[in-house]
Amino acid sequence: MPHDDxxxxxxxxxxDPALRVKALETxxxxxxxxxxxxxxxIIDTYQNKIGPQNGACVVAKAWSDPAFKQALLADATQVVADLGFYGRQGEHIVVVENTPDQHNMVVCTLCSCYPWPLLGIPPxxxxxxxxxxxxxxxxxxxxxxxxVTLPPETAVRVWDSTAEIRYLVLPMRPEGSDGLDEGDQAALVTRDSMIGTGLPMVPS
Amino acid sequence: MTRVHDMGGRFGDGPVRPEAKDAPVFAEDWHGRALAVTLATGFLGQWNIDVSRHARERLSPKDYTRFSYYEKWISGLADLLVEKGVLTLDDLSGAGTEDPHPLAARVLKAGTVSGALAKGGPADRPSDVPIQFEVGQNVRTVKLAANRLVTGGHTRLPIYAAGANGRILRLHGTHVLPDSNAHGLGEAPEPLYAVAFAAFELWANPEHPNDEVVLDLWQSYLEPA
Known part of the structure; x- marks a missing residue:
């Protein structure tokens, strides 16, 4: 009997899950x-205000400003907080850089840890x-x-988010994006490229 | 020893199904409600993040497996509300009273949401535990991935990485220990490290000789190698 459980x-x-939520809310x-x-x-915040556009802004800035990138890789929490990106599930941020030798990818095998202030709610x-x-x-x-297929000389490093550190992948800047301003570069940065399951778009 | 949520490396789950770029943040309206109810009740201050994770992990394996993501959240939350004495079984079954609740003064109001979410809840704390390992040092994870303080309790060492040789990649500072904090035993902060493991340390047939997995692990999960 469920009542004895x-x-x-x-x-x-x-x-029914929708009714279950509704009942508890009531x-x-x-x-x-x-x-x-x-x-x-809360719903409006994560549906409309906080999302991957925040992370894309950080990535584009790192692509175009070497000093910013250096600071970001050294202490991302402070650097992204200075841009206004801080808060729940983003209290400790580490940014990991993709290179021709190493591709980074983020997961949380034990639950669903994800850098909310930079990427919003996980897909x-x-x-x-x-x-x-x-x-x-x-x-x-x-x-x-x-x-995504990586060249054989590229090693994969998978980050399993087992603590309160939240990881953001800094993807490599795509070919042909040199002349673009920061805003146009940010438009190339997909959510998946910042998780490491995708690559940035190539400018057409 | 195994716990149902600890699924890293498991076989049989099928392909990952990427979503369209314009997929909604919440696939169903109730997903957003489930997230919001969970966050809002967290601000009542009756538990911490480790307690709430542990509540989801304690769903029966049968429920954990059949429930969708937000069903786990809402069901773990219902269990936690009763366990912490916020609600009664009568409340859940619809037979509860509607008297004002003693915690009602703490309710999260619409006007304070953005400030509360922006404030966050850092997990780093000062600690007296001496830092035992340095970057580059070889370490080994403890052989059994289990909570040493509470039998069957919460821990953040996945089974796939137990008893494995790795090396310290970075020190994150000193952080609240979930194994203690999930069970009302205090925050017990200690050094937290990013530890890199060669894929061949973890898997019988790794995809590539140079691939690695990095985990964030507390000092008490580690031994010198």
Missing amino acids: HDHPHALLPP ILTRKGLIDPAALDE GWYKSDAYRARAVREPRKVLAEFG
Whole structure:
């Protein structure tokens, strides 16, 4: 009987997930423990205000400003905070640089750790069992599923985010982007290129 | 010893399915609500991030496997609310009272959301634990990936990296130890390192001889090699 299941009280809520959330929200609201308007505000923040455009701005700046890049690789937390990117799930940031010799890729095998202030809420695949299970063991096969094939001389370094450090990949600047201003360069930086499962777009 | 969330290296999960560039942040409206309810109740101050992770990891393996991502969040949250005495079983089954809750004064209001999210919650703390390893030093992870303080408790050493030889890549400073903090045993901060492992240390058939996996590991997970 679910009502006797003291170890798993969630079984007392409706099984359908949308109804389960709604039921819990209703109970908490009635007791004054959550404010539905605050929930709307949280959703709006991560739907519309905080997203990969923040990380793209950091990457483009690193591409065009060597001193900034040096500071970023030395102490990213401070440098991105100075740009206004700090907060929940981004309290300790490390930026790792892709080179011809080394490609970086980020995963969280134990849950779904991700640099929220720079990239927003992680996409579904990042939180999937398949990505969590396989990225550490066969990163090249996973990359192939994203359409990325690395040259054999490039080593892959996979970062498993097991603590409160959040990693951002600094991808290599694509060929043909030299003459572009920072804004146009930022437009080439995809979310996946900052996780390491993709490469920046090449200017057309 | 195994715990269901600790899936790094596991076989059989099938392909990763990338999403379209314009895919919505929340695939369903209730995903956003689940995230928001979880964050908002966190601000009641009745638990920390390690406790909330542990709550999700303690879902039964059957539930953990069949639940989608945000179902795990909302179900772990419901369990935690009861465990911490914020809600009762009667509340969850709809038979609870509607009396004002003693924690209601702490409710997160819409006007304070942006400040609260921007403030974050750093995990670095001063520590008296001496730094034992230096960058470049060879280390080995403890043989068993398990919480030493609480049987079956929360830990952040994945099983795939237990008993493996690696080298210290960087020192992150001294950070709250999840194995302690998830169980009300204090923050117990100690040195935290990024440790690099050759893929061939971890996998029987690595894809490439030069590939590596890096994990962030607390000093008590490590021994000199």
